[in-house]
Structures are given as C-alpha cells and as structure tokens.
Amino acid sequence: MAKPRKSRNPASDLPAPARLPWQPPAQPVATALLISLAALLVRVLVSVGPYSGQGAAPKFGDYEAQRHWMELTLHLPTSDWYRNTSDNDLAYWGLDYPPLSAYQSLLHARLINASLPDTVALRSSRGFESPESKLLMRWTVLSSDLMVFFPAALWFVWAYMKDGVGGGGEKREGWMWLLAMVLINPCLVLIDHGHFQYNCISLGLTLGAIAGVLSRNELAAAALFSLAINHKQMSMYFAPAFFGHLLGKCLKRKYPILEVTKLGFVVFxxxxxxxxPYLRSYQATMQVISRLAPFERGIYEDYVANFWCSTSVLIKWKRLFAIKPLKLMSLCATIFAFLPSFVQQVKSPSNLGFLYSLLNSSFSFYLFSYQVHEKSILLPLLPASLLALHEPHLYGWFTYYALFSMYPLICRDQLLLQYIAVLGLFFLIYYSPGASYVKGINVSSGTKAVLSLPLLCSILFHIVYLQIEPPKRYPFLFDALIMFICFSQFVILTLYTNYKQWMLDLHPRPVGRRKKDL
Amino acid sequence: MAAAAASPSTATVWAFAAATCVKLLLVPTYRSTDFDVHRYWLALTHALPARQWYVDASSEWTLDYPPFFAYFSRLLSLAAPLVDASLVSLPVPAAPHSSPYLLYLRLTVAFSDLLLLASVLLLAVDARRRQRPFLALVLVLWSPALLAVDHVHFQYNGFLMGLLLLSLHFLEQGKDLAGGVAFAALLCSKHLFLVAAPVYFVYLFRHYCCGRGVVRGLGRLVLMGAGVVAIFAMAFAPFMYYGQMQQLFSRLFPFGRGLFHAYWAPNFWVFYIILDKILAYVLRRLGFNIEIPEASFTRGLVGDSSPFAVLPKVTPITTFLLVILAMTPCLVKAFSNPQPKHIIRWVSYACSCGFMFGWHVHEKASLHFTIPLALIAMDSLDDVRHYFLLSIVSCYSLFPLLFENQEYPIKVLLLLTYSTLMWVGFSSHLSANSAREEKKANASGIIVKQKFTGWISLWYLSGVFAIELWSQVFHNYVFGDRLPFLPLMMVSVYCGVGMMYSWMWQLLWIVRHT
Structure with missing residues (x-):
C-alpha cells in the first residue's frame, strides 16, 4: 500500500520540530480525557447524519429494528419476546439477538418511554420517525458507547502499557496513539452512530474481557466475555481465542482442573x-436458540467479502448444496481455519499471542462461517486495533479495506460525507505528527507495486460505484468487484497474522517474556 | 524527543486538515438565517451586474457588506452553476434545497478558511523571529467559537480573520506597507473592523512614517496613503461611477438599530441595563414614580424611545466617544513607542474596546479579539491564564446562537475538548518551561509549580457550569414557561463579568508592559 510518507525533515537548517501539546510532560489523565472527548465529539458529529432505512417504508432498516425491539420488550412479557404472537410478528424485524440485547432494549425503551411514549407505543409506532426520537435513539447509542466501550478501551490501554505487551521496542508515550486508534475506529463509529447499531456494547464487553486477561483477572474476563456473547452471538468469533488462551494458562498452573472448573463455573x-427467564422449559430455550441461528437465511447475504460469497461466482454453493451439508462444510472450514491459532495458544499462551489469536479466530469466522454480514468485519477489526502499536501497517491497511468492504452499505445509508470525513480523520491521527510508530516499510519496489495495485483499484471503485451505472445484465457488478478486492486483502492479512502468531514461538522476544508465561 | 519529528508547518497543515474533517461532519447541522443571507448574496453577485448589487431588494437580506465581500461572494459563486443551477438563480427559490446545494455553500466556507491557514502558517514565526509554539497556532485553527459561528451558524469569519491575521503578520515582520494595505482590504470586506483603524493609523504613522527625516517620512506617508486609497478605489470606484455611494452607505450603516442586538452581547451595556433595572426597582420602592419603558430589551429594533427607566439614554455618539476614550491609553502607547512585538495586543485591545462599548454589538464580535490573542496566548504565564479564561467565556457566550437540541452536545463537546486541549497543552508547556529554567538556574531543588489557573478564575469557570445547569435543567422546574429570557440574560451578565475582566486585564497589561 503506497502510503503518503511523512517527510522526516532530514535537513538540519529546517526549524525545530513542533512540540505537540499532548506529548510529555503532559499529564496522562488529562491527555486520556482529551482523547476520549475528541472521540466522543466525532461520534456525536457522525450521529447528526442519516441512519439506515431513514424514510424507507415499509421495511426501513436497522434503526427501525432496534426501535421495534424496544417496543416489543417494553410491552410484551419476557416469554413472548422470541415467539410469534399477534403482537409480535417475527417476520417484521423479529428479535434475533440473545437475551442481554433484549434487556438492553428494554432499558432503553423505559428511558424513551418516559419522554416520548409515541416512539415505542405497541403496534402503532411501526416506522415511527421524528427528529426528537432520532435524537433520543442516538443518545442511547452514545451513552452505551460511553459507558461500555470507553472504559474498556481505557482499561485495555492501561493493562497493555503496564504489562509491556508489545515488547521493549515500543515507546511509553505510544499509549496515546493506541488509545486514539482504538477509540477512533472509523468502521465502528460509522456503523454504530451512522448506520445505527449497538456493536459498542458487545465489542466493549469483549474489550473489557481482553483487558481482564491482560491484567490477569481471568474470572472477570470470563464473565465479561460471556456477557458479550449474550449481547451478540457474533462475539463467539472470539471464543476459540479466549478458550485456547485461558485453557493454555490453566494447564500451566499448579491445579489445572480447579482453575478450569472455576472459569467454567463463572461462565455457566x-x-x-x-x-x-427462558430456562424454565426446554422448549422456551430452544425457541430462543432457533431465533439466534437463522440458518434458513442462507450461507451469505448481499455481497460480503468472505470465502463463500467470493467463490460463489465460480461455484454456486446455494444451488449445489442443501442447507445441511453447507452448515457442515462451513463448520469444518471455520474450525480448520482457527485451529492453528488455537493450538498455538494452548501450547504457549502469551499476551501478544492472545491478541494475534483473537484476530485469527475472528477472521476465520468472518471468512468461513455461516451467515456473515458485511458489518461482521468489525469483529476482526477490534483485535487488529489492539495490535496497532505492534502492527501499525497492518492496522492502517486493514481499516481501509474493512471500511471499503462496507462502502456499498454506506452509500445505501447516504453516509458518504461522514465516510470521507471519518476516514480522513482516522488517517490524520494515524499519521499524526509525532507518531513515529508508523515507519516506512522495508520492502522491495516490486512488492510495493503489488500492494499498491489493489489500493489504486479501490480508489477507482470509490468513484466508479457512485458515478457509473452498472450493466443491466449484472446490476451488482461493482459490488462484486469491491468484494473481490477486499476478500483478496483479507486473505493475505490473515495468512500473515497466522504466520506471525506461529513465529512468536520460534523467535521468542528477549524482553518482557518472563511475566507472561504464567 | 524523537517522536516529534514533524516540522511546524507540516504539523499546522495537519491540524487544519483535521479541522476540515470536523467541518465536513458539521455540514448537516443547523444553519441560521445567515445561511439564507449568504445564499442570496451568492446568487445576487452572480446573476446581476455590479450596478444592481446595492440596489436590488428582491430578498429581505439585502447586501450590507462592503464591496470586497461582494467580490468575494462573486468569486465563490463561480463554480456554483456546475453544482446546482438554482444556487445562482434570482429570486432565490423558497423550496427546500438539495443536499449538493447545502454541501456547496458549506464547502465555500471551508474553502475560504484556506486564507486563515495561510496566515497562520506565516505567523508561525513571531515578531522576534522566534518559533511560535505549535499550540498557539492550533488554538486559532481549532477555535470552537470559529467552528460554531462559521460552520454551524454560517458566516465567513475564517476568511475575515485570515485577512486580519495576514495584516498582523506583515506588521509583526516590519512590512508596514503590506500590513496597511491588507488592513484596508479587510475594511473593504467588513467595515466592523473600523474599530481597529485608530490603532493602525497611529502605529503606522509612527512606525512607518516618523523618525526617518521629514522628506522620507512624507514620502512614506504618501506611499501608504496611495496604497490604502488604491484599495478603497478598487472597492468603491465602480459604485461611485454608478453614483450609488449614498445608497451604499445607507446599506453599510443602517441607523435606527438599537443599542442591543436581539441577544445581549456580554459587554459593558449589560451592566448598564442591570443597574437601570435595580435603580428603578429601588426608587419605586422608595416611593418615586418611575415609568416602565415601553421598548423591549429583547428586540433588535428599539427605535427612538429610550429603553432605560432611570439612567440617561445612550446614543451612538456616546458609545463612539466611550470606545475612543477606552482606546486612548493604547493609542498613547502605540504613539510613544511603536513596536511590532506589541501590535497583536494593541489591535486585539482595540477590538475589545469596540466590543465592550460599541453600538449594537453582536456577540460574534468577540471572535475579533479572541482569535488574535490566541497567537500570543503562550507568551507569558499571565497571558496563558488570561487566554484560558477569555476563550472559554467568549465561546460560552456564543452558546445561545446554537439553540437546537441536535447541536447541544456538539457545542458542549467542542468547548470541553478545546478547554481540555488548553489544559493539557498549557500545563505541559509550563512544566517544560520551568524544567528548562531550573536547568538554567540550577536552583536548589525548590520546585515552584506554576499553576495556570488561579482560584478565582477556577471558581468563575465552575460558575459557567452552574449557569448552564440552571438554564438547562432547573429553570424549567422553577419557572416553567415563564421568564424565557432569564437564562439568556444570565449568560450575558455572567459572561459580561469575564469579558469586563479580560478588557481590564488587557488595559492594565498594555499600560504596564508596552
């Protein structure tokens, strides 16, 4: 990827370098506050824009789905939330996230009901849209983000720096850049505060769990990660990494069985x-579970840059196979994909290896599992952002293509302006003056040319997608091409990170290893 | 530090680019009637010949800025037909505008800010040829007040401030002729800056023309005069040719506006009103027969009837004399010892005088001295303290401009982020400085920590929180829908205290140190 390289002002006659106000000896607490405030400001600014399905009757979009869930959870008894009843038409945005999501909807519904009851009135509120209700709904996401994701990010950065996860090569003041990278993640900001979802809660809980692991609070981590799974089942993408790492750690201790039992107890x-509320009968539990795993919706939807969708151009998976063999195939492929990273963590768990493992296992789910959305790229993106200090190029590269893979979605939501602004802001912070973490890559010009080819293509397709009408025979030609570009990049990325994770054992880092092999 | 390898100009451009991203995100926010004003001016200057610019009355927002601003509008309208032909059609369509339409107008503001960037880049070196701290430049580029007024409310202050800063840069570097010409161009863009003209006149006369012998001085006087006259001729000659000077001046100086704008700017006159109210109340209690004036304070147009019950009526002449009187110490200083290193301070002070005592002052005018003062905010500990207070007060006094719910978190977060940036930057700047001084002095281990906020200013600033809390939450509980103007008055009066302090501080500093 041909990045605009910063001039390092080699000539000595140039003026002295700018002293950035947030660099030491700035107080760390005030600086963290500054970064958090700026991240919050960006979120608030994005939330002024449109949301998915704004004014698009009769089906609307994710905004309406969330509002509908608030309406359901507020007015129906718990037992009816996941059942088709006269008040709950499952075909119209039926609830399909685990119970913690439903509780969160209920809480937000209570808050909104106190001031704008029309927004969440049973049945009559379908498709309800007003400027005030938009503001209130936006505020529920903002407050969730502020209360879950922000503290988790701060905890993570604290734990990361305290433990020296990335090894001795990283500067102490790198924490500011890391915090900014984790908090100002353009994909997360656009999907949560533009498109409208609550990924900040499940990702925030996961991030809290990761911070728990890094700071050796395994039990808290297990509880937080269980909550994350119970908020969005997609958090399972991280499960192999957590399981492998915690198992590997337990096996190295004095009483492995006891340790595993403790963790299992917390999780259960x-x-x-x-x-x-659903444990009273087998039937009720199964009803919820069947809602969470919508196999009938097919192995992929729209144009998601994963294996099944990209190869379907050559092999028509949906036509050739029934749902059942497809399920089995995707399961096997996913397991094979995350197995190396899982085994590595069981064998030699380390904090850095854990972060790589999170990335690898979530990537394997994104690429091979059943029913993946384009928004699921947020999940691999989270561990990639955590590795930003260690793998700055990977993170910049990945963020760009992750955002690009959601470009058709962003265009549908009319968030193009926000897309440009947030992407610009991200790369400005990424290359901020004073951030020397992004060094030039030492690769041959041939490799550079190969890497910059997809970049040029993607820039071209940004414009083509907006300006040129696709041919009538292939109305989704450009969507498919965008998907191909992103898929190719994601495959290269995950091969690289798998390789890096395995290399951790072969080239043990000399510094800061002693603490981690607990 | 190895990490800070970026040169100051790269870093400044970086800061500007970051601000531009924020400006893009501000595109869909609320816009005031000023948006319609500038939209009309864009169409007017594009569709009609210059002969009709100051005559046309097809909209209620008639052109009331000097000709350079009209030319500037014309320049911005050049690309408009490519985007949306209705942008430059007259009469301005009343129908809701398309999103490219809105985007285009917003982008013209962001684009015209390039002049501000250019001036800030030039100002990276101060009058003593030293590097200005990067933070001082960032404080200008990221000013929340400027963002709120230009990119939400909709005005072109970034461009005007760019012109003012450009002229200040020339003066600081001793290029007096260029500075004078730039200031003349500014006057021909917005005549409100006339208030700084006395300082410019005195300074340029003494620094540029005097002290070099009579002949050379006279020559320079003629040169400067010719430059300024040329600029004014460029602006006004066409309209003089059309015989529209009287029409033009009646547009530029509309008489009959009241002492106050719709919302009271936090200046001296706020206290005058409050004193009048209190006196009226007390005298009535004592048994005097005091008539309640009919004119309302909260309307922009007051007309001839005096809004005061007890105190004498204020006329434009009174305010003019007061402004000149307040400026006198500064003029004397500029006359006796004209030094380039003080010019930013003197011009800012002149603008503050205009703001404090002027006639029909807009709250937005506080930008005219807050922005230049940011450049010298880090010159000394006192400056740091003063700017920290002033910038927060001036930005807070602009809060009532953005009154819709959607913009509420935006304005609060803009101010909070900016204050935190100052907190982080100033404290690290001061501790770096004291560390350097310690090394120099090799002092015996007594570390005097320099706090950049005193107790009084800290208490005052927490009062801002209290006022905001009251007007947002408690006012509704206590009074319900009654007294809707009370929160606004509280903001004005409270910010007025801070502004009064800032004005007096500037005066004292100028008297003592320049």
Whole structure:
C-alpha cells in the first residue's frame, strides 16, 4: 500500500520540530480525557447524519429494528419476546439477538418511554420517525458507547502499557496513539452512530474481557466475555481465542482442573443469569436458540467479502448444496481455519499471542462461517486495533479495506460525507505528527507495486460505484468487484497474522517474556 | 524527543486538515438565517451586474457588506452553476434545497478558511523571529467559537480573520506597507473592523512614517496613503461611477438599530441595563414614580424611545466617544513607542474596546479579539491564564446562537475538548518551561509549580457550569414557561463579568508592559 510518507525533515537548517501539546510532560489523565472527548465529539458529529432505512417504508432498516425491539420488550412479557404472537410478528424485524440485547432494549425503551411514549407505543409506532426520537435513539447509542466501550478501551490501554505487551521496542508515550486508534475506529463509529447499531456494547464487553486477561483477572474476563456473547452471538468469533488462551494458562498452573472448573463455573453462572427467564422449559430455550441461528437465511447475504460469497461466482454453493451439508462444510472450514491459532495458544499462551489469536479466530469466522454480514468485519477489526502499536501497517491497511468492504452499505445509508470525513480523520491521527510508530516499510519496489495495485483499484471503485451505472445484465457488478478486492486483502492479512502468531514461538522476544508465561 | 519529528508547518497543515474533517461532519447541522443571507448574496453577485448589487431588494437580506465581500461572494459563486443551477438563480427559490446545494455553500466556507491557514502558517514565526509554539497556532485553527459561528451558524469569519491575521503578520515582520494595505482590504470586506483603524493609523504613522527625516517620512506617508486609497478605489470606484455611494452607505450603516442586538452581547451595556433595572426597582420602592419603558430589551429594533427607566439614554455618539476614550491609553502607547512585538495586543485591545462599548454589538464580535490573542496566548504565564479564561467565556457566550437540541452536545463537546486541549497543552508547556529554567538556574531543588489557573478564575469557570445547569435543567422546574429570557440574560451578565475582566486585564497589561 503506497502510503503518503511523512517527510522526516532530514535537513538540519529546517526549524525545530513542533512540540505537540499532548506529548510529555503532559499529564496522562488529562491527555486520556482529551482523547476520549475528541472521540466522543466525532461520534456525536457522525450521529447528526442519516441512519439506515431513514424514510424507507415499509421495511426501513436497522434503526427501525432496534426501535421495534424496544417496543416489543417494553410491552410484551419476557416469554413472548422470541415467539410469534399477534403482537409480535417475527417476520417484521423479529428479535434475533440473545437475551442481554433484549434487556438492553428494554432499558432503553423505559428511558424513551418516559419522554416520548409515541416512539415505542405497541403496534402503532411501526416506522415511527421524528427528529426528537432520532435524537433520543442516538443518545442511547452514545451513552452505551460511553459507558461500555470507553472504559474498556481505557482499561485495555492501561493493562497493555503496564504489562509491556508489545515488547521493549515500543515507546511509553505510544499509549496515546493506541488509545486514539482504538477509540477512533472509523468502521465502528460509522456503523454504530451512522448506520445505527449497538456493536459498542458487545465489542466493549469483549474489550473489557481482553483487558481482564491482560491484567490477569481471568474470572472477570470470563464473565465479561460471556456477557458479550449474550449481547451478540457474533462475539463467539472470539471464543476459540479466549478458550485456547485461558485453557493454555490453566494447564500451566499448579491445579489445572480447579482453575478450569472455576472459569467454567463463572461462565455457566453468567449464562444462567442472563437466560433465567427462558430456562424454565426446554422448549422456551430452544425457541430462543432457533431465533439466534437463522440458518434458513442462507450461507451469505448481499455481497460480503468472505470465502463463500467470493467463490460463489465460480461455484454456486446455494444451488449445489442443501442447507445441511453447507452448515457442515462451513463448520469444518471455520474450525480448520482457527485451529492453528488455537493450538498455538494452548501450547504457549502469551499476551501478544492472545491478541494475534483473537484476530485469527475472528477472521476465520468472518471468512468461513455461516451467515456473515458485511458489518461482521468489525469483529476482526477490534483485535487488529489492539495490535496497532505492534502492527501499525497492518492496522492502517486493514481499516481501509474493512471500511471499503462496507462502502456499498454506506452509500445505501447516504453516509458518504461522514465516510470521507471519518476516514480522513482516522488517517490524520494515524499519521499524526509525532507518531513515529508508523515507519516506512522495508520492502522491495516490486512488492510495493503489488500492494499498491489493489489500493489504486479501490480508489477507482470509490468513484466508479457512485458515478457509473452498472450493466443491466449484472446490476451488482461493482459490488462484486469491491468484494473481490477486499476478500483478496483479507486473505493475505490473515495468512500473515497466522504466520506471525506461529513465529512468536520460534523467535521468542528477549524482553518482557518472563511475566507472561504464567 | 524523537517522536516529534514533524516540522511546524507540516504539523499546522495537519491540524487544519483535521479541522476540515470536523467541518465536513458539521455540514448537516443547523444553519441560521445567515445561511439564507449568504445564499442570496451568492446568487445576487452572480446573476446581476455590479450596478444592481446595492440596489436590488428582491430578498429581505439585502447586501450590507462592503464591496470586497461582494467580490468575494462573486468569486465563490463561480463554480456554483456546475453544482446546482438554482444556487445562482434570482429570486432565490423558497423550496427546500438539495443536499449538493447545502454541501456547496458549506464547502465555500471551508474553502475560504484556506486564507486563515495561510496566515497562520506565516505567523508561525513571531515578531522576534522566534518559533511560535505549535499550540498557539492550533488554538486559532481549532477555535470552537470559529467552528460554531462559521460552520454551524454560517458566516465567513475564517476568511475575515485570515485577512486580519495576514495584516498582523506583515506588521509583526516590519512590512508596514503590506500590513496597511491588507488592513484596508479587510475594511473593504467588513467595515466592523473600523474599530481597529485608530490603532493602525497611529502605529503606522509612527512606525512607518516618523523618525526617518521629514522628506522620507512624507514620502512614506504618501506611499501608504496611495496604497490604502488604491484599495478603497478598487472597492468603491465602480459604485461611485454608478453614483450609488449614498445608497451604499445607507446599506453599510443602517441607523435606527438599537443599542442591543436581539441577544445581549456580554459587554459593558449589560451592566448598564442591570443597574437601570435595580435603580428603578429601588426608587419605586422608595416611593418615586418611575415609568416602565415601553421598548423591549429583547428586540433588535428599539427605535427612538429610550429603553432605560432611570439612567440617561445612550446614543451612538456616546458609545463612539466611550470606545475612543477606552482606546486612548493604547493609542498613547502605540504613539510613544511603536513596536511590532506589541501590535497583536494593541489591535486585539482595540477590538475589545469596540466590543465592550460599541453600538449594537453582536456577540460574534468577540471572535475579533479572541482569535488574535490566541497567537500570543503562550507568551507569558499571565497571558496563558488570561487566554484560558477569555476563550472559554467568549465561546460560552456564543452558546445561545446554537439553540437546537441536535447541536447541544456538539457545542458542549467542542468547548470541553478545546478547554481540555488548553489544559493539557498549557500545563505541559509550563512544566517544560520551568524544567528548562531550573536547568538554567540550577536552583536548589525548590520546585515552584506554576499553576495556570488561579482560584478565582477556577471558581468563575465552575460558575459557567452552574449557569448552564440552571438554564438547562432547573429553570424549567422553577419557572416553567415563564421568564424565557432569564437564562439568556444570565449568560450575558455572567459572561459580561469575564469579558469586563479580560478588557481590564488587557488595559492594565498594555499600560504596564508596552
């Protein structure tokens, strides 16, 4: 990827370098506050824009789905939330996230009901849209983000720096850049505060769990990660990494069985607590589970840059196979994909290896599992952002293509302006003056040319997608081409990160390893 | 530090680019009637010949800026037909505009800010040829007040401030002729800056023309005069040729506007009103028969009837004399010892005087001295303290401009982020400085930590929170829908205290140190 390289002002007659106000000796707490405020400001600014399905009757979009869930959870008894009843038409945005999501909807519904009851009135509120209700709905996402994702990010950065996860090569003041990279993640900001979803909660809980692992609070981590799974089942993408890492750590301790039992107890306890209203009968539980795994919707939807969708140009998976063999195939492929990273963590768990493993296992789910959305790229993007100090090029590269893979969605939501602004802001912070973490890549010009080819294509397609009408025979030609570009990049990325994770063992880093092999 | 390898100009451009991204995100926000004003001016200057610019009355927003601004509008309208032909058609369509339409107008503001960037880049070196701290430049580019007024409310202050800063840069570098010409161009773009003209006149006369012998001085006087006259001729000659000077001046100086704008700018006159109210109340209690004036304070147009019950009526002449009187110490200083290193301070002070005592002052006028003062905010500990207070107060006094719910978190976060940036930057700047001084002095381990906020200013600033909390939450509980203007008055009066302090501080500093 041909990045605009910063001039390093080699000539000595140039003026002295600019002293950035947030660099030491700035107070760390005030600086963290500054970064958080700026991240919050960006979110608030994006939230002024349109949301998915704005004014698009009769089906609307994710905004309406969330509003509808608030309406359902507020007015129906718990037992009816996941059942088709006269008040709950499952075909119209039926609830398909685990119970914690439903509780969150209920909480937000109560808050909105206190001031704007029309927004969440049963049945009559379908497709309800007003400037005030938009503001209130936006505020529910903003407050969730502020209360879950922000503290988790701060905790993570604190744990990361305290433990020296990335090794001795990283500067102490790198934490500011890392925090900014984690908080100002353009994809997350656009999807949550533009498109309208609550990924900040499940990702924030996962991030909290990761911070828990890094700071050796395994039990808290297990509880937080269980909550994340119970908010969005997609958090399972990280499960192999958590399982492998925690298992590997337990096996190295004095009483491995006891340690595993403790963790298992916490996980089961958390699940039981969340699922309590549905545990009364087998049938009720199965009803919820069947809602969470919508196999009938097919192996992929729209144009998601994963294996099944990209290869379907050559092999018509949906036509050739029934749902059942497809399920099995995708399951096997996913397991094969995350197995190397899983085995590595069981064998030699380390904090850095854990972060790589999170990235690899979530990538394997994104690429091979059943029913993946284009928005699921947020999940691999989270561990990639955590590795930003260690793998700055990878993160910049990945963020760009992850955002590009959602470009058709962004265009549909009319968030193009926000897309440009947030992408610009991200790369400005990425290349901020004073951030020397992004060094030039030492590769041959041939490799550079190969890397910059997809970049040029993607820039071209940004314009083509907007300006040129696709041929009538292939109305989704450009969507498919965007998908191909992104898929190729994602495959290269995950091969690289798998390789890096395995290399951690072969080339043990000399510094800061002693603490991590607990 | 190895990390800070970026040169100051790269870093400044970086800061500007970041601000531009924020400006893009501000495109869909609320816009005031000023948006319609500038939209009309764009169409007017594009569709009609110059002969009709100051005559046309097809909209209620008639052109009331000097000709350079009209030319500027004409320049911005050049690309408009490519985007949307209705942008430059007259009469301005009343129908809701398309999104390219809105985007185009917003982008013209962001584009015209390039002049501000250019001036800030030039100002990276101060009058003593030293590097200005990067933070001082960032404080200009990221000013929340400028963002709110230009990119939400909709005005072109970035361009005007760019012109003012450009002229200040020339003066600081001793290029007096260029500075004078730039200031003349500014006057021909917005005549509100006339208030700084006395300082410019005195300074340029003394620094440029005097002290070099009579002949050379006279020559320079003629040169400067010719430059300024040339600029004014470029602006006004066409309209003089059309015989529209009287029409033009009646547009530029509309008489009959009241002492106050719709919302009270936090200046001296706020206290005058409050004193009048209190006196009226007390005298009535004592048994005097005091008539309640009919004119309302909260309307922009007051007309001839005096809004005061007890105190004498204020006329434009009174305010003019007061402004000149307030400026006198500064003029004397500029006359006796004209030094380029003080010019930013003197011009800012002149603008503050205009703001404090002027006739029909807009709250937005506080930008005219807050922005230049940002450049010298880090010159000394006192400056740091003063700017920290002033910038927060001036930005807070602009809050009532953005009154819709959607913009509420935006304005609050803009101010909070900016204040935190100042907090982080100033404290690290001061501790770096004291560390350097310690090294120099090799002092015996006594570390005097320099706090950039005193107790009084800290308490004052927390009062801002209290006022905001009151007007947002408690006012509704206590009074319900009654007294809707009370929160606005509280903001004006409270910010007026801070502004009064800032004005007096500037005066004292100028008297003592320049």
């Amino acid at each position: 306890g958390t699940f039981a607590l969340v699922w309590w």
